[in-house]
Amino acid sequence: MTSQFRVSNLTKTFGSNTIVDQLDLDIEDGEFLVLLGPSGCGKTTTLRCIAGLETPEGGSITFKDHTVFDASARINVPAYKRNIGMVFQSYALWPNMTVRENIRYPLKVRRMKSAMASGQVETAAGMVDCGALLDRYPSQLSGGQQQRVAVARGLVAQPDLVLFDEPLSNLDARLRDQVRSQIHQLHQRLGFTAVFVTHDQAEAFALGDRLAIMKAGKIEQYDTPERVYETPSSDYVAAFIGMANRLELVRRHEGWTTRAGTPVDLDAAGIQGGHIGGDAALGRMRPDDLALHRSLDEAAPGDVGLTGELVTSEYGGRYFDVTVDAGGERLYLRADAGRHGSWLRGAATGSPLVVSFSPSALRAFPHPDGHVDLHAPELARAAARSEA
Template sequence: MPTITLSKLVKHYPGSQSAAVKGIDLTVQDGEFMCLLGPSGCGKTTMLRMIAGIESASGGSIQIGDQLVDSVSDAQFVPPEQRGIGLVFQSYALWPHMTVERNVDFGLRLQKVPPQEREQRCQEVMEKLRIAQYAKRYPSQLSGGQQQRVALARMLAVNPKVLLLDEPLSNLDAALRLEMRSELRRIHETFGTTIVFVSHDQWEAMTLATRIAVMSEGEIQQVGTPDEIYAQPANPFVAQFIGNPRINWLEPRTFCQSALGHYLAPLMVRQDNLVKLGVRPESIVINDDPTGFPATVTNIIPTGGSWVIELQSGDVTLTHSTQIKPRWALRQEVHCQLPLDALHGFDHQGKRLNLLPIQTSNQPTTAACSYSNAETSHRLSSERSSFSTLQL
């Protein structure tokens, strides 16, 4: 399977003041499951359509394997049908008057594949996607999940070099979406196809992709594995977009005289750098240890198998999540601690900082700030048996 290389890719639409895609550089490796993740209007579908050849680039280039398929400077544009790409739309786009079998072999007929080979390839892909028993049915006789499998089978039957998926699960209910996520993982493992998947759903991206490209306003904010994206967000946008419940934001200089401000004082060794501090809800530790900062439980929300606890410390509201049934009561005062390795610090430009512990004679654990190494990787765990915390 080929590697997809996007170089300085730009897309302008007539009448628009800003570019939909702004000089993107991205490489999708051979056999990779890449997810383009971001809010609506961030340019992810536009990128997918340019890779497919449905849209032409306004600048930059697209290369699939050894073939340059789109380049403004070289006046090169390869039509979609010659790129060896399969595209599955958000709508299934099945022919309603054709049976499942005829829908699946539609592309093979267009390619004039001999009947015997066509029948064999069609049967193999239907069996792998577990729809062979529906071969004589029509799309209207299938469930949403079954129709989605037919749309995927139609693309896989022509053996595309690259499979592009444009939010294919968004029309399914929750149960079918969960089923199809498992199906897509199995398809990727079985066929080894290079897949580019567009989604605005972070859970789809985290559970399916080998790597994620987080996008905002036509630009890529960060590219990495799901663990890297979650544990080491490159900027505040990525930190806030990934995670549910959302990350808690703290701005230490706004409450420096409060109990929480005193607790965070060691982090302000270099105040010019540390401007914004984030902590994931599951990383907050609630206990009776008086070395932590005080907070009041203002709400306990059960979510089915987990609980969301709202905490108030002075003027700051924090959200904590746990899979252990809380023993705290409403309006009860508790003490909280923030594990140092779970804090995400950013400077005034939104660049990520490393929060490095420094041992001193007067204070067992303090912290200073320095710029992070891009190769450094930390993995969060919701169950920590040991951790370092900031001490008063």
């Protein structure tokens, strides 16, 4: 595939706040790119700049060798001339138009009479299972039906680029999964080029050919879902994609250890702790990477075992979501209800237990402070006792 859409050095400010900061993107023909990040990171503003709904202060945007925006050359092609399809979070259907008229609208404003006459509206409605709804009005549709109509409207004119602005966030969990699956199937079948904005990592992994994870108007990592999942580029990315467990590590004479002194063999796990400068690091793991035990001797050979106390356990059917205090660090894991439920149900807060993990599950990053405060757990516990 070749890069058909390019965003270069894009900068957008609101007052004194820089929302998009010299951002670069290359989007390949037929690619489904996901902009992923928390609220306020600049992902929706980036999308609106690509669409022509916001005017950046700097940079350029190119569609298939045609410049649609260039700050230095004072080029700014209006949104209606950029040949894009747009699917909004709020559906944005015309309430006084039928489903047929809503889907037909992009063809009408583009004066695509042959497309209207050839049944392109009906074809687009059929792609999202809305063929039987063509004569209804938006007020007569469920939220999921309205969003499917919005998707059909975004695709009907066969635009160069389809832009999705958090289109699933207003749907309940069941409908969200259904519409997400339909969008994925449509992309596989039609091969359109898309940019999809979301804060939901599950949506991003399910839909994206590549993910651009954003932080403060910049791209923190731009890679395939598999590589983002396996090798996050920073502690920020690791935390955002679900590696909720944060473990401070210290380099001592004998090698890397936890703050409490438990050895952690980063190099043997292929993590190459030597690439981290200084004597402090952060280890990140997912809740599924931790195992729960009653005693240290139950941990698998070669795994790191940490003693701790139960903070809370929440029943989830086949599992318990468990929070553990291990030497002042909060760790989260999912414990099998069949194996652990009999004692977790009656375990009181503060009950002793053990968590373990394989060193290969860790992803290690430089510590932002450059050092680990070894007295922090004791100080925190003393403060808690004094407040009590």
